[in-house]
Amino acid sequence: MKIDLRSDTVTIPTPAMLNAIYNAKVGDDVYKEDPSVNALEDYVANLFGKKSALYFPTGSMANQAAIKLHTNPGEQLICDKWGHVYNYEGGGVSFNSGVSCKLVDGSRGKITADLAEKAINPPDFYHSPKTSLVCVENTTNKGGGACYELDELKAIHQVCKQHGLGYHLDGARIANAIIAKKQDPKEFGKLFDTITICLSKGLGAPMGTVLVGDEAIMQNAMRVRKVLGGGMRQVGFMAAAGLFALQNQFERLEEDHKKANELGEMLASLNFVEKVESVETNIVIFYLDEKVDAEKFMHKLDELGIRISDMGEGKMRMVTHLDYTEIMHDFMLENFRKAYID
Numbered sequence: 001m002k003i004d005l006r007s008d009t010v011t012i013p014t015p016a017m018l019n020a021i022y023n024a025k026v027g028d029d030v031y032k033e034d035p036s037v038n039a040l041e042d043y044v045a046n047l048f049g050k051k052s053a054l055y056f057p058t059g060s061m062a063n064q065a066a067i068k069l070h071t072n073p074g075e076q077l078i079c080d081k082w083g084h085v086y087n088y089e090g091g092g093v094s095f096n097s098g099v100s101c102k103l104v105d106g107s108r109g110k111i112t113a114d115l116a117e118k119a120i121n122p123p124d125f126y127h128s129p130k131t132s133l134v135c136v137e138n139t140t141n142k143g144g145g146a147c148y149e150l151d152e153l154k155a156i157h158q159v160c161k162q163h164g165l166g167y168h169l170d171g172a173r174i175a176n177a178i179i180a181k182k183q184d185p186k187e188f189g190k191l192f193d194t195i196t197i198c199l200s201k202g203l204g205a206p207m208g209t210v211l212v213g214d215e216a217i218m219q220n221a222m223r224v225r226k227v228l229g230g231g232m233r234q235v236g237f238m239a240a241a242g243l244f245a246l247q248n249q250f251e252r253l254e255e256d257h258k259k260a261n262e263l264g265e266m267l268a269s270l271n272f273v274e275k276v277e278s279v280e281t282n283i284v285i286f287y288l289d290e291k292v293d294a295e296k297f298m299h300k301l302d303e304l305g306i307r308i309s310d311m312g313e314g315k316m317r318m319v320t321h322l323d324y325t326e327i328m329h330d331f332m333l334e335n336f337r338k339a340y341i342d
């Protein structure tokens with residue numbers, strides 16, 4: 001048995017999803033003539049109560065497009081020091097938009113209204129870059145799947161409104177947050193100017209992210225996507241997989257969260273684990289005790305058929321997902337402790 005907990009991006013389409021792909025009606029999406037893409041975009045716009053949505057091949061491209069729509073070259077955005085847009089999008093913020101990032105020292109990848117406000121450059125002090133956008137991540141990736149309280153997001157929204165800043169949500173795993181905190185997606189729609197939601201993470205589609213926003217900001221989104229090389233033709237096959245995921249694999253995220261929580265408890269009971277971050281969704285971050293040689297540990301896991309992510313300096317990550325079955329879970333709870341021998 002092979003157990004892959006490196007990420008929730010490793011899932012393979014189920015037979016039912018393959019069926020949805022096989023039966024998808026398609027057309028040329030660059031002409032906006034793909035009925036499956038149009039249906040997906042309508043569905044996601046409605047989900048968040050926004051006017052407009054656009055399908056992208058990846059979450060990075062959708063975030064990058066959003067940043068481009070909110071900013072002009074030379075300006076600055078505010079995000080947490082662990083932000084995906086800053087750390088894991090290949091420097092796209094500067095490459096694509098000519099924008100710099102003002103990093104905020106948040107907690108588990110989350111910022112606060114107070115930190116955001118303090119990071120805004122004085123608008124009439126022309127020596128510093130003009131602040132034009134705040135990006136938050138929910139759930140946080142590097143922060144181990146932590147979720148925001150809606151009240152904090154509202155407070156940040158107030159700061160953005162007061163200072164005339166755009167407000168973007170990198171919602172790669174917003175579905176996990178919505179399930180974990182029993183929130184209404186429309187609440188997020190009310191607060192944010194733009195939101196991305198990844199279909200290829202916990203939701204389990206092979207690819208795709210949808211960017212939503214109101215008409216004014218989204219007017220230029222098709223052009224920006226084209227510039228980034230993201231105009232696709234009969235991509236309805238993949239959009240159909242995305243729509244299937246939203247309609248059939250959203251509620252079940254609860255199971256991933258339950259398993260992640262149980263993995264967290266199991267890890268906390270092991271004498272070679274120094275600390276486990278509190279598990280809020282489907283990501284489990286833990287730290288190995290000093291006595292453990294991480295390389296040997298990973299090797300031993302490999303022999304057990306288990307793959308997880310080594311994030312360096314003893315920090316390890318597991319992510320539960322659709323293809324992580326009950327049988328695998330039982331095996332993990334039973335055998336993971338064998339990865340370290342005194």
Ligand SMILES: *Cc1c(COP(=O)(O)O)cnc(C)c1O
Nearest residue numbers: 058059060061084137141170172
């Ligand atoms: C995965 C992820 C993205 C998008 O990544 P792609 O691999 O480009 O789809 C964006 N933000 C966060 C927080 C993510 O975890």
